Amino acid sequence: xxxxxxxxxxxxxxxHIVITEKGSPPRxxxxxxxxxxxxLPVGTRVVFPRPPLEGVPNLKAAIRYAINHPEGMDxxxxxxxxxxxxxxxxxxxxxxxxxxxxxxxxxxxxxxxxELAADSGVDDIHIIIANALHRRMTEGEMKRMVGEKVxxxxxxxxxxxxxxxxxxxxxxxxxxxxNEPVVINRxxxxxxxxxxxxxNLVPMDGGHxxxxxxxxxxxxxxxxxxxxxxxxxxxxxxxxxxxxxASTTRIGHVIDEKMKVFHIETALNNxxxxxxxxxxxxxxxxxxxxxxxxxxxxxxxxxxxxxxMKRKLFFSIPAAYDVxxxxxxxxEPCHEKILDxxxxxxxxxxxxxxDIVIFGMPYVSPYNVNSILNPLLVxxxxxxYLYNLNRGVPIVKKGGVIIVTHPLYDEFDPExxxxxxxxxxxxLPETRDAHKLQHKYEREFATNPSYVxxxxxxxxxxxxxxxxxxxxxxxxxxxxxxxxxxxxxxNHVPALLGWDRTDTLSEAIEEARGFMGRSAxxxxxxxxxxxxxxxxx
Amino acid sequence: xxxxxxxxxxxxxxxxxxxxxxxxxLIRTNVVHAYGYYAMNQGTFRxxxxxxxxxxxxxxxxxxxxxxxxxxxxxxxxxxxxxxxxDRLLTLAEDxxxxxxxxxxxxxxxxxxxxxxxxxxxxxLVTGALDFTMRPLARYFGADDIxxxxxxxxxxxxxxxxxxxxxxxxxxxxxxxxYCEKNALALNQSFAYSDSASDYAMLSxxxxxxAVNPDLRLRSLARAxxxxxxxxx
Numbered sequence: 001x002x003x004x005x006x007x008x009x010x011x012x013x014x015x016h017i018v019i020t021e022k023g024s025p026p027r028x029x030x031x032x033x034x035x036x037x038x039x040l041p042v043g044t045r046v047v048f049p050r051p052p053l054e055g056v057p058n059l060k061a062a063i064r065y066a067i068n069h070p071e072g073m074d075x076x077x078x079x080x081x082x083x084x085x086x087x088x089x090x091x092x093x094x095x096x097x098x099x100x101x102x103x104x105x106x107x108x109x110x111x112x113x114x115e116l117a118a119d120s121g122v123d124d125i126h127i128i129i130a131n132a133l134h135r136r137m138t139e140g141e142m143k144r145m146v147g148e149k150v151x152x153x154x155x156x157x158x159x160x161x162x163x164x165x166x167x168x169x170x171x172x173x174x175x176x177x178x179n180e181p182v183v184i185n186r187x188x189x190x191x192x193x194x195x196x197x198x199x200n201l202v203p204m205d206g207g208h209x210x211x212x213x214x215x216x217x218x219x220x221x222x223x224x225x226x227x228x229x230x231x232x233x234x235x236x237x238x239x240x241x242x243x244x245x246a247s248t249t250r251i252g253h254v255i256d257e258k259m260k261v262f263h264i265e266t267a268l269n270n271x272x273x274x275x276x277x278x279x280x281x282x283x284x285x286x287x288x289x290x291x292x293x294x295x296x297x298x299x300x301x302x303x304x305x306x307x308x309m310k311r312k313l314f315f316s317i318p319a320a321y322d323v324x325x326x327x328x329x330x331x332e333p334c335h336e337k338i339l340d341x342x343x344x345x346x347x348x349x350x351x352x353x354x355d356i357v358i359f360g361m362p363y364v365s366p367y368n369v370n371s372i373l374n375p376l377l378v379x380x381x382x383x384x385y386l387y388n389l390n391r392g393v394p395i396v397k398k399g400g401v402i403i404v405t406h407p408l409y410d411e412f413d414p415e416x417x418x419x420x421x422x423x424x425x426x427x428l429p430e431t432r433d434a435h436k437l438q439h440k441y442e443r444e445f446a447t448n449p450s451y452v453x454x455x456x457x458x459x460x461x462x463x464x465x466x467x468x469x470x471x472x473x474x475x476x477x478x479x480x481x482x483x484x485x486x487x488x489x490x491n492h493v494p495a496l497l498g499w500d501r502t503d504t505l506s507e508a509i510e511e512a513r514g515f516m517g518r519s520a521x522x523x524x525x526x527x528x529x530x531x532x533x534x535x536x537x
Numbered sequence: 538x539x540x541x542x543x544x545x546x547x548x549x550x551x552x553x554x555x556x557x558x559x560x561x562x563l564i565r566t567n568v569v570h571a572y573g574y575y576a577m578n579q580g581t582f583r584x585x586x587x588x589x590x591x592x593x594x595x596x597x598x599x600x601x602x603x604x605x606x607x608x609x610x611x612x613x614x615x616x617x618x619x620x621x622x623x624d625r626l627l628t629l630a631e632d633x634x635x636x637x638x639x640x641x642x643x644x645x646x647x648x649x650x651x652x653x654x655x656x657x658x659x660x661x662l663v664t665g666a667l668d669f670t671m672r673p674l675a676r677y678f679g680a681d682d683i684x685x686x687x688x689x690x691x692x693x694x695x696x697x698x699x700x701x702x703x704x705x706x707x708x709x710x711x712x713x714x715x716y717c718e719k720n721a722l723a724l725n726q727s728f729a730y731s732d733s734a735s736d737y738a739m740l741s742x743x744x745x746x747x748a749v750n751p752d753l754r755l756r757s758l759a760r761a762x763x764x765x766x767x768x769x770x
Contacts, residue, residue, distance in 0.1 A: 165652070167651075167655065414760070414765075414766060418765045418766075421763045422763065425763060447655075447656040448656065448728075448745065449555060449649065449652035449653040449655070449656045449658065449728060450728065450730075450745065450747040450765045450767060451765065452652045452655075452656070453645070453648065453649050453652050453767055453769075454765060454767060456648065456652075457645050457648065457767075457768075457769075458767070458768065
């Protein structure tokens with residue numbers, strides 16, 4: 001008999017993989033704001049996420065322990081001095097996805113830190129949402145994120161969104177070793193101490209990326225949010241293989257040299273669904289009759305609702321994430337500990353790549369909370385996020401096929417994504433070449449005063465943001481041979497993206513097999529919840 | 538022989554401009570408010586009473602004409618200025634700005650103009666109002682130019698006639714086109730901002746139209762043509 005340790009290892013490595021057999025149940029796939037239930041070909045490898053790790057038993061105690069025992073820095077109470085200028089930056093609404101149940105972990109951290117600051121005689125405190133070129137959060141969203149107590153005490157004068165276009169609000173604090181400008185929010189840069197409160201949903205987040213990306217402007221982001229850097233990044237989720245992270249690290253070193261930054265980083269488990277939707281956390285093999293009933297009832301009801309109502313419904317269900325760890329202190333040692341936790345939750349070992357990989361496409365991305373997953377965002381989800389959720393080796397072979405399931409409707413939110421509309425309708429018909437788009441049009445969009453105004457005074461993503469979304473798909477685009485959107489409801493959107501479309505998933509698989517050969521290997525990555533394939537070649 | 542071509546200067550990139558309608562776009566007031574102010578500041582009791590009552594009595598006619606045709610409205614309306622002295626109009630223009638126009642400027646209007654200036658746009662106000670009433674506002678916004686209606690004066694007294702072409706509707710598009718040509722500006726790179734569907738021509742003549750605080754008709758046009766929609770209120 002095998003020893004327990006070996007059995008545990010075997011279970012750990014293989015329990016997340018199911019090879020489809022003749023009697024295997026059909027699989028549940030997200031299809032935008034709907035669901036599909038599809039039989040997959042025999043032999044298809046289905047990769048499931050790990051079950052959620054246990055959350056820390058006492059979150060407040062974990063936070064207090066972290067700030068009292070930080071990595072590579074003095075405890076927070078020793079850094080706080082009466083009369084000092086303190087700025088606290090927090091991640092924006094793009095994290096976590098979907099937004100977590102209240103109290104949000106940022107609220108819990110802020111309440112502890114603000115109490116400590118008050119006890120230490122620190123009164124000059126600003127809380128800044130590190131939204132970079134993302135849209136400004138609305139008043140309601142801001143209140144939800146930090147809770148009523150903090151909101152009432154600080155909003156609007158001392159709790160606000162970062163404004164990357166404020167001509168007086170940015171400060172260049174230096175240049176990186178590769179001559180990249182390091183431009184930071186002036187209030188943060190001129191503070192005696194900056195505390196950055198982060199949420200690490202995936203390993204791409206946090207670390208040097210927090211301050212250098214979240215609190216910078218268009219010029220600062222140009223250093224790494226460009227077509228070439230993205231093309232040179234094997235995976236954004238594996239910092240060691242990412243040119244993007246190499247750049248943010250160089251910039252981060254300047255920040256750590258010129259500013260005093262105390263990070264409080266958190267990692268979440270992957271409990272995206274619970275209660276009435278908890279069956280979405282299970283393998284279909286483990287569905288009970290009640291689960292099947294709930295799923296069919298939900299699927300049927302959704303088909304009867306108009307799309308805006310479906311969105312409202314989905315965004316009204318917050319995720320039941322638990323915090324699995326809190327670490328604080330200096331950028332690198334603190335982030336390393338958090339990354340370990342992230343990998344522990346998300347990493348799923350997989351043996352070898354596949355010719356064809358199927359992803360169900362959910363209704364949400366980091367850039368459309370309370371809004372529409374428009375065609376550019378479907379593109380960034382497919383080629384930027386789902387493709388990149390790996391540890392340096394993608395699950396799809398070079399030249400292989402990605403199949404996504406989404407209606408790919410031609411719908412945009414004019415309040416959140418006005419510049420996306422022009423990008424999609426005016427630029428993509430001319431070219432899909434990321435370099436050409438960058439050099440010919442990016443600046444024009446970034447400086448368009450209407451888009452600047454909508455970013456600063458409305459709730460719109462910056463004019464340069466659709467370009468970043470296109471670059472984000474660049475390494476995926478260079479790698480795959482074909483993308484097929486199964487269930488796309490029109491021809492022109494997939495055509496503009498350079499994708500193929502089919503009516504059904506079976507047709508998409510047939511087309512992919514026609515492209516890759518009859519014996520092509522197929523994998524389905526069963527997301528959400530989030531996971532990262534750890535492919536061994 | 539080749540040396541000459543090597544030394545040729547690179548073609549100069551044409552500049553761009555941002556054209557702003559004023560009433561309803563940057564400020565809450567309109568031409569009637571301006572005239573009302575003049576009417577109320579006639580100096581003599583008889584003058585004040587006569588012009589104020591006349592203006593009040595004509596409001597239904599103004600409203601009707603404004604709906605039917607902005608050009609006819611302007612021509613009809615500016616007749617009320619007949620007999621007013623140029624000196625008085627110019628002097629009162631500063632007070633008109635302080636008392637009526639400045640408090641009516643939308644809160645985010647100046648930011649919108651500052652953003653265009655930072656994008657190296659020439660700032661031009663294009664309005665059906667009279668030029669002398671707009672000068673202090675242009676100064677306040679730091680505008681480079683005003684394209685506005687000009688009152689005809691004979692012997693220092695307003696005739697009530699506007700020197701053609703009257704700046705309204707389709708004519709706004711013509712003057713913008715001429716302005717760009719005269720100042721070597723790229724029409725397709727330029728911006729236009731308006732709140733009203735009556736400025737459809739002005740918006741569609743430039744490459745970058747934007748609806749600002751749009752009325753229902755303009756909002757639906759902007760949605761149909763994918764023009765950005767701003768709110769500066």
